Amino acid sequence: DAGVIQSPRHEVxxxxxxxxxxxxxxxxxxxxxxxxQTMMRGLELLIYFNNNVPIDDSGMPEDRFSAKMPNASFSTxxxxxxxxxxxxxxxxxxxxxxxxxxxxxxxxxxxxSIL
Amino acid sequence: xxxxTQIPAALSVPxxxxxxLNCSFTDSAIYNLQWFRQDPGKGLTSLLLIQxxxxxxxxxxxxxxxxxxxxxxxxxxxxxxxxxxxxxxxxVGFYTxxxxxxxxxxxxxxxxx
Numbered sequence: 001d002a003g004v005i006q007s008p009r010h011e012v013x014x015x016x017x018x019x020x021x022x023x024x025x026x027x028x029x030x031x032x033x034x035x036x037q038t039m040m041r042g043l044e045l046l047i048y049f050n051n052n053v054p055i056d057d058s059g060m061p062e063d064r065f066s067a068k069m070p071n072a073s074f075s076t077x078x079x080x081x082x083x084x085x086x087x088x089x090x091x092x093x094x095x096x097x098x099x100x101x102x103x104x105x106x107x108x109x110x111x112x113s114i115l
Numbered sequence: 116x117x118x119x120t121q122i123p124a125a126l127s128v129p130x131x132x133x134x135x136l137n138c139s140f141t142d143s144a145i146y147n148l149q150w151f152r153q154d155p156g157k158g159l160t161s162l163l164l165i166q167x168x169x170x171x172x173x174x175x176x177x178x179x180x181x182x183x184x185x186x187x188x189x190x191x192x193x194x195x196x197x198x199x200x201x202x203x204x205x206x207v208g209f210y211t212x213x214x215x216x217x218x219x220x221x222x223x224x225x226x227x228x
Contacts, residue, residue, distance in 0.1 A: 031214050031215075033215065042218070042220045042221070043204070043218045043220075043221075045215060045218075048214065048215050050214055055214065055215075056212075056215065091158060091159070093159075097213070097214055102164070103149055103161045103164045104149065104159075104161065104206065104216060105161065106151075106158045106159040106160070106161075107158060108157065108158045109157075109158050
């Protein structure tokens with residue numbers, strides 16, 4: 001089992017540029033989550049998908065943020081245009097559901113710095 | 116509103132001591148509770164998951180308990196080691212938001228040699 005795979009691991013870009021973060025969930029998992037973590041705000045859930053369908057995007061901070069899951073093995077989180085306050089570590093996680101819930105598995109994260 | 120609270124925010128103990136980390140939640144209608152460990156600059160690693168029908172789970176020196184009626188979970192670490200130093204987060208799955216988990220802010224543990 002390869003685990004949740006995120007890319008890139010680090011991203012440094014200038015304000016105003018488009019940023020795309022990528023995630024490959026664990027095969028067979030039907031839930032996928034995008035989180036953002038900062039010192040000030042801790043771990044925040046941005047959006048999550050079930051069977052490739054967005055269920056709750058209330059955590060997405062602004063219209064500049066968008067997420068897609070075109071198939072069960074791939075998801076993207078896009079920021080356009082990026083701003084310095086978007087600098088954070090972005091995590092992707094996946095899990096499966098069987099009435100009692102199974103563990104969430106996290107990727108190693110993407111450390112994003114917007115200059 | 117469903118909230119998850121972890122107190123204290125930070126804890127420092129000498130090596131070898133047994134310790135307890137606390138997690139409290141405001142809604143007893145939960146389907147599971149998960150404890151994670153996060154090392155600086157790293158992702159979250161799942162330690163233990165307790166399903167709502169269970170009272171505790173054990174893995175090595177770790178023991179997690181769950182009391183839904185009082186809205187509490189504890190993570191017990193026996194014979195602490197410097198390598199246990201990390202931030203520990205609990206995440207609660209509430210039935211009203213089935214599928215996702217609500218995270219506490221974590222307790223940062225330092226075990227001094």
